[in-house]
Amino acid sequence: MTLTQFLRIVEIRTKIISMGTFASGTLFALYAEGRLSLPILFLMAFATLFVDMGTTGFNSYFDYRNGTDTKEANCEDDKVLVYQGVSPLLALLVSLLLFASAGVLGLVLAYMTSWKLLVVGGICMLVGFAYTGGPFPISRTPFGELFAGFFLGTTLFLISFFVQTGTVTREALLASIPSLILIGMILSVNNSCDRMSDALAGRKTLTIILGKWGTTFLLGFEAVLILASFVMLFVRGIYPLILLVALVPFVMVGSLEFRAMVLRGFSNQTKQQNMGSIGRVYLVFSLCFSLGLLVAHLLN
Numbered sequence: 001m002t003l004t005q006f007l008r009i010v011e012i013r014t015k016i017i018s019m020g021t022f023a024s025g026t027l028f029a030l031y032a033e034g035r036l037s038l039p040i041l042f043l044m045a046f047a048t049l050f051v052d053m054g055t056t057g058f059n060s061y062f063d064y065r066n067g068t069d070t071k072e073a074n075c076e077d078d079k080v081l082v083y084q085g086v087s088p089l090l091a092l093l094v095s096l097l098l099f100a101s102a103g104v105l106g107l108v109l110a111y112m113t114s115w116k117l118l119v120v121g122g123i124c125m126l127v128g129f130a131y132t133g134g135p136f137p138i139s140r141t142p143f144g145e146l147f148a149g150f151f152l153g154t155t156l157f158l159i160s161f162f163v164q165t166g167t168v169t170r171e172a173l174l175a176s177i178p179s180l181i182l183i184g185m186i187l188s189v190n191n192s193c194d195r196m197s198d199a200l201a202g203r204k205t206l207t208i209i210l211g212k213w214g215t216t217f218l219l220g221f222e223a224v225l226i227l228a229s230f231v232m233l234f235v236r237g238i239y240p241l242i243l244l245v246a247l248v249p250f251v252m253v254g255s256l257e258f259r260a261m262v263l264r265g266f267s268n269q270t271k272q273q274n275m276g277s278i279g280r281v282y283l284v285f286s287l288c289f290s291l292g293l294l295v296a297h298l299l300n
Contacts, residue, residue, distance in 0.1 A: 001090050009060045009081070009091045010053035010098070016279060017186065018052035018152055019045070020286030021179050025160030027293040028175050031240065033165050034300065040163050043109050047121075048156065050102035055128035057095030059139070062132035064088050066201070099125055113163045120159060127151055142206040144191065149184035171238050177229045178289075182282055185222040188215070189261065189278045193271035216262060223258055227251070242299065246292030250285045257281050 001009075022045060030036050064081040065088060081088055102125065110117040127147060131138045138147050157176035158168050191198065191207040192215045199208050207215040230247065233239040257277040264270040 001086055001094075005086050006094065009057050009086070009094060011056045011060075012053070014056065014279070015049060015052055016283050016286070017183060018048050018156060020282060020290075021153060021156045021183070022048045022160045023286060023290045024179060024293075025157035025172070025176070026164060027290045027297075028157070028172060029161045029164035031293045031297050031300075032161075032169070032171070034297065036164055040109065040112060043105050043112075044160060044163050047102050047105035047109060048160075050098045050105065051121075051125060051128060052152075054095045054098030054102065054125075055131065057091050057098060058129055059132045061088050061091040061095060062137065064091075066132075066137075099129075109163055113166065117159070117163065120155070124151055124155060124159075140203045140205070142204060142209055144205055145184035145187045148187045149180040149182075153180035153183040174233060174236070174238050177233070178226050178285070181222055181226050181229065182285060185219060185226075186275075186278050186282060188219055188222060189266070189274050190271070192219070192266035193268060193274055195266065197268060212266075215266065219258070219261075223254070226254075240292070240296035242296045243289065243292035246288045246295070247285075248288075250281070250288045253284045254281045 026036065026041060026044070060081060081091060102121075106118060106121045110121075127138070128151075130136075131144075131147065138144055154173070154176040157179055158172055161172045162168050188207060191205045195205070195207050195212075195215065198205055206218070210218055230239070234241070234244060257280060261270075261274045261277050264273060266274060
């Protein structure tokens, strides 16, 4: 297995999601508390990265094993288990090693902060495995968006906040809502493009249940929810007003990319373009959110 094949197994390009949430939660802690611990920041960054990479590695392994990823059903040539003959056992071993590494970092973080972190971190890793593994994979149910948004959005945001502040506040919980919805939207786009092949593989994702037009409505509804959550968070004073300016590029980019995705349609043939679009939306959101919080901290 080459380095390029390893990076494709763990889908390194998608790690902007977990790292964006980590940065958002960490900088919200800086805004709230006025300080950060750099050792904890670096340990948390690598623990987050390893858990996310390991989860994606398990996804690659189990999607190949259960027939979801096949040449007939998948047009993505970066599926190296399908198109390059990489041993699925290597993908499984890589994932286990990444989870083990994250576990070691989690122990150090728990020692430095709170042993409660081990329980929450263990649950996150279990859900990461169970997303495509185990007897009842979450990815084959209509609850994928909910689990992805809750754990990669809210839970990771709150853990990142907790390791810096030692507490979880109502404000931090509410501040995570846009991340939760946006990550759920990323999975909606992914599942919308995979709707036909997932149905053939026996999955019952939310987009399969809703159908073609219901899926478009779902994506529009999620976009409206994100904007409504912004309004609520600004009105309640949870987000500093400087974020109102910082998030303008996100709203502009998000509107353009959403329109482009709808015009392309959602299929295996448009998946790479659409995932690129929604990935850019999340990247711009994370950058704008993090920069706005940093400026708000400096102005305090």
